[in-house]
Amino acid sequence: MSGSGHKQSSSVGIEVAIRLVEPVSLDVDFAARAGELVALVGPSGGGKSTILRAIAGFEKPVIGRIAVGGQPWFDSERGIFVPPRQRRVGMVFQSYALFPHLSALQNVVEAISARPEADKIELANEYLARVNLKGLGNRHPAQMSGGQRQRVAVARAIAREPDALLLDEPFSAVDKVTRIRLQRELVELRSHLSVPIVLVTHDIEEAARLADRIAVLHEGRILQMATHDQLSRAPVDSSVARLVGIRNIFSGRITEVVHDRQLLNLQWGNSLLEAPYRDGLSAGQAVTWCIPSDGIVVHRRDRPSRGEHENPVFGVVDEVFQFGQTTELTLKVEDPDAHPLHCSVPTHVAARNEIVAGADLGVSLKADMIHIMG
Amino acid sequence: MDWDAFKLSLQLALYTVLLLLPLAILTARWMVTLTARRKAVIEAMLTIPLILPPTVMGFFLLVTMSESQLPGRIWRALFDQTLVFSFEGLLLASIIVNIPFAVQPALRALESIGNDLREAAETCGMSRWHAFKRIELPLAWPGILTGAVLTFAHTLGEFGVVLMVGGNIPGETRTISIAIYDQVQSFDNRSAAIMAAILLAISVLAISITFLLTRKPYVRIRA
Incomplete structure (x- = not known):
């Protein structure tokens, strides 16, 4: 999917319009269509991860609305706050947050919702195969490389059958060669997913490679949201210009x-x-x-x-x-x-x-x- | 060799561990959710039994459990017997005295589980109970086990509190430590030495088992 901006009905995708004071001051309004990958880019401390945490339900905005597929997960006006465990969200944590005492397979099984155990295991094996970890299900996280752990985290996130996929700096903990391979795998994986994906990264080049649109965040606000091409041709101000590498x-x-x-x-x-x-x-x-x-x-x-x-x-x-x-x-x-x-x-x-x-x-x-x- | 005292001590230690451990785990889990300040206050209160001299602790318990006080009277009304100078009273005192030994290691273990793991459990859709059972309990297990062993060993060796609350009734409240004391008083150093050696062996065994079982079964990964 390309990121040209025609309006889409709210029955698919994710809409986020929230304001937070704690833990960081934040005032953002953006949306991502189903299948679209939006990258939140900006200097650290700008509130990128906090936005993901708010979508997942770990932070409660002071005011605003978060809706996925038209269903509100948070709506301050109507007093709606869906607890994290009831939001169908696939999250890849920056630390991956794999359960260290469980095998890769069991990590994925834990995210699969109510089914007979045998079906869960079969499904989990399929998810592991989709992230190229076929045959490694019995390994524990400590026995895996950084890239393999990241793949388990991704498999676990999609095993949740999420309505929105959230990726928090998913490539920051691996070396460059692995990073590029994992990025390719994400692109490949995306083609089979029809959910909105929100990627947090501090790396504009990573965002340029992966995202349909990039939201440039600075001090809790979105300065500009556009394709990387538009950002580099027509940045709205000098902060955006600097971020896209214009000197x-x-x-x-x-x-x-x-x-x-x-x-x-x-x-x-x-x-x-x-x-x-x-x-x-x-x-x-x-x-x-x-x-x-x-x-x-x-x-x-x-x-x-x-x-x-x-x-x-x-x-x-x-x-x-x-x-x-x-x-x-x-x-x-x-x-x-x-x-x-x-x-x-x-x-x-x-x-x-x-x-x-x-x-x-x-x-x-x-x-x-x-x-x-x- | 006073086998009755030995058996009684083992029983007391076992029951103390079995009754205290679930309470300690729940208390520790609850404390993890508290703010730093509140946790410090609760932790300080739960540490009192560790700081007070056993005789002082025993004295407080003796007074509280006697029939001049409400807890003692309630016990009498319910079970038609005195709480002090009974095995049940001794067990209750033992549980209270051992709170810090059981809670502290469990608390430290639960605290060391990263918040990201709890959040990951939530995004996986796990219920609170399932996440506790499946993620937190197995990860905190070494700490919980340490608490159990410490409680067991400490109960076997407790002297002051036992003497104050339980007295020295053979088969009912005379534990192995008190039996050793009695034997030394009556110049039976040989029997005292045997029982002391048994206590020592049990302690060494218990600590060794803890160290064996709490060897890191996994490596916590920090990206």
């Missing part, structure tokens, strides 16, 4: 709104830039704007080429960092008040153009990549 965040001033060409003229230091038109901006207005580093094209130093007339900016290379195949560099532009520009080029390009600290360099800021945040 070129500057202030400037609108000098002219050119309606017939659908563009804005933006004064940045000594440079006059063209930027895409946006409603609600007028000449003379001070703005914050940003551009991702892939929106900056480095000019060839040996001979001029096409495209150099688009928002050209000149300066002196300040720092050069070579990270394997890519080289990142900062460019001190002519205006002494301006912050340096961050750009990255393939390492072989940097070598061919003799890009070293102190070299003069011109770059073009792609007009359609400039985003004015307001």
Whole structure:
């Protein structure tokens, strides 16, 4: 499923609109459709896990409503609070919270609701097979690797036949190779699940890989909820821009709104830039704007080429960092008040153009990549 | 060798463990849910029998259980016998004196179960009782067992309280510790030495069993 935003009936999915004061101040409102994976991303202490705990029923919001499949689990107005054990929620804890004295199989069996014991065991074996743990059911958590434990936790969560699946930093405790494998398995597993999934992570790249939509959380509020693409192209403010890895965040001033060409003229230091038109901006207005580093094209130093007339900016290379195949560099532009520009080029390009600290360099800021945040 | 006293002590210790243990587990489980401050107050109260000199503790119990006081009179009305200087009275006193020995280890064990496990049990849809039986009790078992062994060993060796509440009635309230004391008083050091050796053996055995059984049967995983 893709995450384009047409409205869905409330009979499926999860709706969360809650306010908490304890243990952290929180005021959020979001929804996830059935089958959709929404990632809550933000710095630690921002209340991400608390949202999951509220959905599971371990925290009681001061006010608000949580509904799953149209059924309220919490509704402060109607005085509804469904206790955690009656909410059909599959939760993968950050610590996995496996029962250490039970085998993997028994851990999963415990989440399966009323059936004859033999059926439970058969089902639990199926769930273990679905997370690629076939034949390991008799192992205890202590006898398993980190990745295997995480799989047991996932199997136990889906064995609950949940109406919502909650994943609290499920990949944080394993090494990178295992993490990528587990992420692939989650993607595969998702295709068979038709419940909303809420993933908490501090890793924006993980969210970008797994989530249909990302809710950026900061100090208990959702700053923006959109696809990763939308977040990186049009972050609402500098916090979101920084979170998605944009380092070129500057202030400037609108000098002219050119309606017939659908563009804005933006004064940045000594440079006059063209930027895409946006409603609600007028000449003379001070703005914050940003551009991702892939929106900056480095000019060839040996001979001029096409495209150099688009928002050209000149300066002196300040720092050069070579990270394997890519080289990142900062460019001190002519205006002494301006912050340096961050750009990255393939390492072989940097070598061919003799890009070293102190070299003069011109770059073009792609007009359609400039985003004015307001 | 006073086999009657030996048998009586074993009976007393066994009944004390059997009656006290369920109460101790429930009390400890209840205490886990309390706020830190309330728990500290309750814990302090339950520790009193450990701090008071046994004779003082025995004196309080003797007075409370006598027929001049309500508990003693209720007992008389119900069973038509005195509570003090009877095996039943001795058992009651023994249970009270052993509260800290049984509750403390159970409490520590239940506390050490991570909250995430209790929450995981809830999200699995387990009822409170099922989660207790299936998750908490097995995980806290080493601590509970330690409490049971401590209570058993301590009851065998209790002297002051037994003498105050039970007196020294052969076959009814004369326990092995009191028998040893009697034998030393009457210069029968040989009998005293045999019984002391038996007590020592039982104590060593009990502690060894605890250590054996409470060896970590699993490893708690912290991600």
